[in-house]
Each structure stands twice: as C-alpha cells, then as structure tokens.
Amino acid sequence: MPDSTPPHTPPAGTAQRPLQRWRRGGRQQQIDVVAEEVPLALRYNGAPFAVMMATPCDLEDFALGFSLSEGLIDAPAQLLSIEVHPQLEGIELQMTVTDDAPAAGLDPADGRLLPGRGGCGLCGTRQLEDVLRPLPPIRERRTYPPAALQRALAALAQHQPMNAVSGSIHAAAWADASGRIGWVREDVGRHNALDKLIGALHHNEHTIDGGLLLISSRASYEMVSKAVRAGASVLAAVSAPTALAIDLARGAGLCLVGFARESGFNVYTHPDRLQVDEPAG
Numbered sequence: 001m002p003d004s005t006p007p008h009t010p011p012a013g014t015a016q017r018p019l020q021r022w023r024r025g026g027r028q029q030q031i032d033v034v035a036e037e038v039p040l041a042l043r044y045n046g047a048p049f050a051v052m053m054a055t056p057c058d059l060e061d062f063a064l065g066f067s068l069s070e071g072l073i074d075a076p077a078q079l080l081s082i083e084v085h086p087q088l089e090g091i092e093l094q095m096t097v098t099d100d101a102p103a104a105g106l107d108p109a110d111g112r113l114l115p116g117r118g119g120c121g122l123c124g125t126r127q128l129e130d131v132l133r134p135l136p137p138i139r140e141r142r143t144y145p146p147a148a149l150q151r152a153l154a155a156l157a158q159h160q161p162m163n164a165v166s167g168s169i170h171a172a173a174w175a176d177a178s179g180r181i182g183w184v185r186e187d188v189g190r191h192n193a194l195d196k197l198i199g200a201l202h203h204n205e206h207t208i209d210g211g212l213l214l215i216s217s218r219a220s221y222e223m224v225s226k227a228v229r230a231g232a233s234v235l236a237a238v239s240a241p242t243a244l245a246i247d248l249a250r251g252a253g254l255c256l257v258g259f260a261r262e263s264g265f266n267v268y269t270h271p272d273r274l275q276v277d278e279p280a281g
Contacts, residue, residue, distance in 0.1 A: 011161045013057040013169070013186065033165040035188045039090030044072060044103035046094075055162070055169065055187040056091055058196045059084050062187075063093050065199030069226040072103035076202045135228045138253040140209040142233045143275045144177055149236055151179030152214055154262040159184040160216070172197040173214040174206075182211070190217035191226070198230045208232055219258055221245045228252045234273055236260040241268055 010016055010033045019032045038056045042049045042063070049072070054062065063082045067073045078101040083094040097103045152175035159181055163169040170190040174183045174197060183204070185196035194215060201208050209231045215223060219237035221244040227235040228248070235249070236257035246268045249256035255273035258266045267274060 010165060013055040013162045014166050035162065035166045035168045037188045041090060041092045042066070043092065043094045044097055044106055047106040049103070049106060051090075052189070052192065054189055054192045058185055058187075058200065059091070059093060061185060061196040061199035061203060062192060063095055063199065064202055065195035065197065066192075067095065067097075067103065068202065069195055069198055069229050071229075073097055073101045135225060135248060135252040138209075138228060138231065138233060140231065140233060141253055141270075141273065142177075142209060143273050144212060144234060146274050148175065148177060148179035149212055149234070149257065149260070149265070149274065150262050151175075152181055152212055153236070153238075153260055153265075155179075155181050156184075156214055156216065160186055162186045163216075169193075171214075171216040174201060174208065174211050175214065176211045179212070181214075182206070190215060191222060193217075194223060194226050198226065201230075212236060214238075214260070218242070219245045219256060221248055224248045224252075224254060224256065228254050236265065 013036050014033050015036050016031050017034050019030055021028045021030050036055055037053050040052045040054045042052065060082050064076060064079055067079055068076070073079050078098045079095060080098060081096040085092040085094060152173065156171065156173055159173060160169065160171045163171060163186060169186045169188055170193045171184055171186045172193040173181050175181045183197060183200050185193050185200055187193040187196060198208070212234045213227050213232045214236045216238050218239035219235060219241035221242060223237070224235060224245045225248065232254065234255040234257065238260050239258070241256055241258040246256060250269040253270060255270040256268045258268055
C-alpha cells in the first residue's frame with residue numbers, strides 16, 4: 001500500500017477507497033488508490049467464449065491482443081469490429097470476425113466458457129490439448145545490446161501510473177533496439193497486460209520483432225507462448241521463469257530473461273540474442 005497521498009483524479013483503471021491506517025499503535029482515516037477489477041465477457045459473432053477479470057481500460061487493445069494470442073484470429077484484419085457494452089455485472093466485449101477466422105466456428109458446448117481470473121491464463125480451458133498448443137518458430141531472430149535492455153528496465157517504473165498509485169498492477173512494455181520504451185499497457189492481470197500491449201502494437205501498425213518485450217511479472221509458459229505468437233525475439237521478466245516456460249522458449253527460439261533488473265539479469269535461453277559490443281582494437 002503506497003504511502004503517497006492519492007491524487008484528486010486517480011488514473012484510469014484505478015479507484016479511491018477509504019481505509020484505516022495502523023502505524024505504531026495509532027490509527028488514521030485515509031483514502032487509498034486501488035486497482036479496478038471487473039468481469040469482461042468476450043463474445044465472437046454472438047457466441048460466448050470467456051469471462052476474464054481485467055482492468056477496464058484499453059479494452060480495444062485487449063480484444064485484439066487476446067484474439068491474436070489465443071489463436072481466435074490469424075491476423076488483425078479478421079477482427080472486423082469491437083463493441084464495448086458496459087453492463088450492471090461488468091463489461092461485455094462483442095467482437096465480429098470474418099467467416100474464415102477460427103473464432104467464427106466456436107462451439108458454445110466446447111468453448112472456453114468458465115471465468116478467467118486476472119492472474120490466470122488457463123481458467124476456462126476445457127481440453128488439455130488446448131493448453132500446450134505448438135508454437136511457431138520465431139522468424140526474425142534479432143540481437144540487441146545488453147545496455148538496451150538495462151535502459152528499458154530502468155525506465156519501466158516511470159511508465160506505470162496505475163501501479164505507482166495502487167501498487168497492485170502489472171505492466172507489459174515494448175522498447176526499441178536502443179532501449180527506449182515506446183508502448184506500455186497495465187492491467188491487474190499479467191496476461192491481460194501483455195494482450196493489451198500486443199493489441200496496441202497492432203493497432204499502431206508497429207512491428208513487434210523490432211524491439212524487446214518487458215513484463216513486470218514472472219514468466220509462465222503462457223507469457224512465453226503469447227510473446228512467441230506475437231513475434232518477439234526477447235522477453236524479459238522482472239520475476240522468475242518456470243521450467244516449462246524455459247523449455248518452450250528454447251524450442252521456439254525466444255531469448256528468455258528472468259530476474260531482470262537494471263543492475264543485472266539471468267538469461268535462460270538463446271543468450272546469443274544479447275550481444276556485447278567488442279571494444280575497438
């Protein structure tokens with residue numbers, strides 16, 4: 001819980017709530033800024049697919065990124081429209097896709113219809129084979145100087161306004177080859193933040209493989225899967241990777257970095273993707 005005084009107007013995706021702060025035997029009434037979390041119901045051509053818990057901002061980016069990373073569309077052009085409908089219980093996202101999009105053939109009897117919690121990327125998957133779908137090999141295997149990654153990591157906190165006031169929001173960021181952060185998306189769910197970032201990059205017609213992906217969370221297998229399907233060459237996580245995430249990253253050609261800090265990091269797969277410039281002789 002941050003000690004700073006909440007702003008008069010909290011950032012989008014956060015809300016103010018009263019609290020009683022206990023310190024050194026004393027109590028004080030204050031107002032805190034906390035993350036918003038609402039149910040998002042996703043429908044494709046009218047068919048229900050999933051209910052996710054997410055932060056209610058950048059929803060168009062989330063709809064596109066989620067559709068791509070979950071294999072519900074093969075290309076952004078297959079997502080014809082996104083309609084956001086606030087309701088009493090939450091928010092409904094109604095997507096219209098082309099007839100040749102995978103989502104057009106959803107079967108409500110076999111779909112992912114259970115609630116998806118903000119921190120979970122598996123909730124609602126009914127078939128084991130849906131969990132470990134084969135990953136395409138990364139085509140563009142670019143290299144980057146370690147200094148670029150360190151520069152991006154040093155600047156990441158400055159691009160997290162929601163987390164700065166609430167302390168409970170994840171972020172996903174894209175930085176160019178020099179380490180300059182270009183896009184950041186925040187959400188109470190780490191998977192949602194990455195989906196929003198992927199959607200934002202596509203909405204801006206920006207190539208993902210020309211830079212680095214940073215996430216403020218651990219690197220689970222699904223975070224690796226989303227990064228690979230998005231076409232990233234490097235994924236750097238502030239926390240630890242899982243064994244399965246490492247195995248998947250190695251097989252797909254993704255450079256996976258864990259415990260990423262400005263002062264140093266661990267490279268678990270494809271360390272050749274981070275090349276130190278040799279001094280001129």
